[in-house]
Amino acid sequence: MKSFVFHGPGQSAWEEVPDPGLKDPTDAVVRVDAVTICRTDLHILKGDVPEAPSGTVLGHEAVGVPESFETCTRMVRPGGRVANGGVHGKPATLHLEDLWIKNVTITTGLVDTSSTPTLLRMAASGRVPTAPLVTHTFPLDRMEEAYEVFAAADTGALKVVLGEQRHGELAVPAA
Structure with missing residues (x-):
């Protein structure tokens, strides 16, 4: 590549x-x-x-792609960690029904993602021009x-x- x-x-x-x-x-x-x-x-x-x-x-x-995050959460070993750096442009499913017993840690970083869902909604509706x-x-x-x-x-x-x-x-x- x-x-x-x-x-x-x-x-x-x-x-x-x-x-x-x-x-x-x-x-x-x-x-x-x-x-x-x-x-x-x-x-x-x-x-x-x-x-x-x-x-x-x-x-x-x-x-x-969201499937990458979901694959990582399926593969993580008990007591393991999944680090999600950045933001998702599409929903990614977090299967808590499978993860709770594994006692895993999931972290996010690099950007402050607390406002990301709001910003994505505003961008999708045209209220925030992304171009x-x-x-x-x-x-x-x-x-x-x-x-x-x-x-x-x-x-x-x-x-x-x-x-x-x-x-x-x-x-x-x-x-």
């Missing part, structure tokens, strides 16, 4: 990387439909994050260009999406 890979300050490339696999019994491989660029990625690219070694795959804000938030959309094979646009001060990039064009977004034309 292709990924945008950090190789050191100012050194990155769109390149082939091995498909993900399971290493530990608690691992899960999650299908990702789209990713966005995060400002943290720009700090990594500049070399400001020494914890990010050469070979780090960027684009860590991922959009998965202006996504200023640039690129196909995945133009990830390197997308990072350049996101990092440049003069592009006006607010949120760059890589993947399928959705929600009235304007795609950036090929160079």
